[in-house]
Amino acid sequence: MEALLNQFFNLDIMARALPLVLTGLKQTLLLCIVVIPLGLAGGLLVALLSLVPWRVFRWATILAIDFFRAVPPLVLLIFVYSGLPFAGIRLTPLAAVAVAFLLNNSSYYGEVYRAGIESVGRGQWDAARSTGLTLTQTLRNVVLPQAIRNVLPDLISNTVEVVKLTSLASVIALPELLYSADMARSLTFNTSPIVLAAGFYLLMLWPLVRLVSRLERRIAS
Amino acid sequence: MTGPILDIRGLRKSFGHVEVLRGIDLAVKPQELVFIIGPSGSGKSTLLRCCNRLEEPNAGTILVDGVDLMDRRTNINAMRRHIGMVFQSFNLYPHLSALSNVSLALRKVVKKSRAEAEALALTALERVGLREKAKSYPSELSGGQQQRVAIARALALEPTIMLFDEPTSALDPELVGSVLGVMRELKQDGMTMLVVSHEMRFARDAADRVIFMDHGLIVEEAPPSQIFTSPREPRTRTFIAELTR
Numbered sequence: 001m002e003a004l005l006n007q008f009f010n011l012d013i014m015a016r017a018l019p020l021v022l023t024g025l026k027q028t029l030l031l032c033i034v035v036i037p038l039g040l041a042g043g044l045l046v047a048l049l050s051l052v053p054w055r056v057f058r059w060a061t062i063l064a065i066d067f068f069r070a071v072p073p074l075v076l077l078i079f080v081y082s083g084l085p086f087a088g089i090r091l092t093p094l095a096a097v098a099v100a101f102l103l104n105n106s107s108y109y110g111e112v113y114r115a116g117i118e119s120v121g122r123g124q125w126d127a128a129r130s131t132g133l134t135l136t137q138t139l140r141n142v143v144l145p146q147a148i149r150n151v152l153p154d155l156i157s158n159t160v161e162v163v164k165l166t167s168l169a170s171v172i173a174l175p176e177l178l179y180s181a182d183m184a185r186s187l188t189f190n191t192s193p194i195v196l197a198a199g200f201y202l203l204m205l206w207p208l209v210r211l212v213s214r215l216e217r218r219i220a221s
Numbered sequence: 222m223t224g225p226i227l228d229i230r231g232l233r234k235s236f237g238h239v240e241v242l243r244g245i246d247l248a249v250k251p252q253e254l255v256f257i258i259g260p261s262g263s264g265k266s267t268l269l270r271c272c273n274r275l276e277e278p279n280a281g282t283i284l285v286d287g288v289d290l291m292d293r294r295t296n297i298n299a300m301r302r303h304i305g306m307v308f309q310s311f312n313l314y315p316h317l318s319a320l321s322n323v324s325l326a327l328r329k330v331v332k333k334s335r336a337e338a339e340a341l342a343l344t345a346l347e348r349v350g351l352r353e354k355a356k357s358y359p360s361e362l363s364g365g366q367q368q369r370v371a372i373a374r375a376l377a378l379e380p381t382i383m384l385f386d387e388p389t390s391a392l393d394p395e396l397v398g399s400v401l402g403v404m405r406e407l408k409q410d411g412m413t414m415l416v417v418s419h420e421m422r423f424a425r426d427a428a429d430r431v432i433f434m435d436h437g438l439i440v441e442e443a444p445p446s447q448i449f450t451s452p453r454e455p456r457t458r459t460f461i462a463e464l465t466r
Contacts, residue, residue: 126275127312127371131326131378132302141325145316 010192017184017193024180025200031166031176034094035101036159042102043109050114068107074168076100081172093174105162112154116147153215160208164201177201224287225250226382226413227272232281234267241267243437249382254414256424259434260460265417269384272415273304286381302330305375305383309390311367313359319346319370320355323377331378345377346370349403365396369403383407385416421464425449433457
């Protein structure tokens with residue numbers, strides 16, 4: 001029992017690893033600040049593109065969405081970071097993560113937004129257009145506010161997934177939370193830094209997970 | 222004598238292979254209340270929805286206040302504010318208060334300041350007797366109240382004509398009266414109105430003219446006293462007998 005505690009919950013080692021793990025946490029937060037708004041914006045763009053009445057255009061968008069949802073994000077990330085240099089495109093780890101996540105997340109967020117837009121009835125469009133609002137004004141003032149409210153739990157759930165996926169950046173040596181904790185583990189030959197990192201993920205995401213549950217219950221009632 | 226507010230000629234509309242409107246000619250004079258009746262699927266609602274091009278006609282001309290809606294150069298959004306529309310299912314914006322429902326287009330289309338738009342919206346809500354409900358959200362209002370807010374939303378834009386698409390069909394019977402009351406007042410104030418509805422009693426005392434449509438054509442039109450008591454066409458007679466049974 002003692003040995004187990006020592007290996008996983010060694011407070012001494014956690015304290016020693018803390019500065020390193022905290023720099024990792026900072027990197028993870030930075031990644032989130034870059035990647036989440038990009039995904040939210042890209043997803044909205046994708047959802048709006050899939051509404052365009054030209055059939056060829058819509059098919060192209062759907063094909064792109066399907067493609068980036070089917071390709072594992074890790075494959076995409078390694079392709080962008082380690083593959084593209086052979087085509088003369090060399091990105092920093094942060095830029096590579098931003099690009100790979102933009103492609104992957106836009107597809108997921110896009111599908112969520114699209115479901116939201118479709119949940120707003122035809123009558124809302126009719127009413128808005130009949131008063132002279134343009135297509136853009138109708139989207140901005142009438143349809144999107146309702147669409148986003150209807151799929152808010154899914155948007156947040158998806159964001160939780162995105163935060164978790166930022167740990168993939170460790171694979172291309174971006175020193176984010178998992179990477180730093182794993183470095184501390186290999187330096188100390190002890191698992192406690194990993195447990196510490198897991199604790200930080202939990203601290204960040206648990207409130208969001210709770211929020212999703214509450215929102216879902218509110219919408220259901 | 223001024224010309225008609227709404228002048229429709231040779232209007233045709235198809236959905237796929239089904240021709241829903243097969244050549245409609247209809248003129249509505251200023252301050253006139255024209256009623257459209259007819260069996261479901263006769264094209265009444267489609268006709269109404271063509272009048273502000275929510276539905277794109279395949280052929281024909283539509284003049285509103287002398288402006289050709291089908292003309293490429295006509296700014297349809299600018300015209301639509303002059304063509305008020307009220308829907309069967311109200312279609313209020315559920316995320317906005319009654320006041321914001323009414324003031325949204327005033328701000329975005331007419332480009333009024335927020336204060337001006339809200340003052341005008343309050344006046345419109347007052348006209349439908351709901352000034353005190355300005356802060357309420359649609360979900361907090363009865364069906365009749367929602368429909369009156371929807372009327373205020375159209376009214377606030379000072380339309381030259383108002384289109385009503387079965388405005389009372391989604392209401393519980395005891396709430397119909399309040400909506401018809403507002404429409405009656407609009408008529409007294411001189412609003413030009415084109416109404417699709419089966420409220421026969423209302424048609425009898427308020428309408429200037431009743432139009433019977435069937436299979437995408439106008440079959441008969443006459444003053445209400447005449448069409449309800451002695452319709453010329455057998456199809457009209459059958460329909461009205463069915464309705465008043």
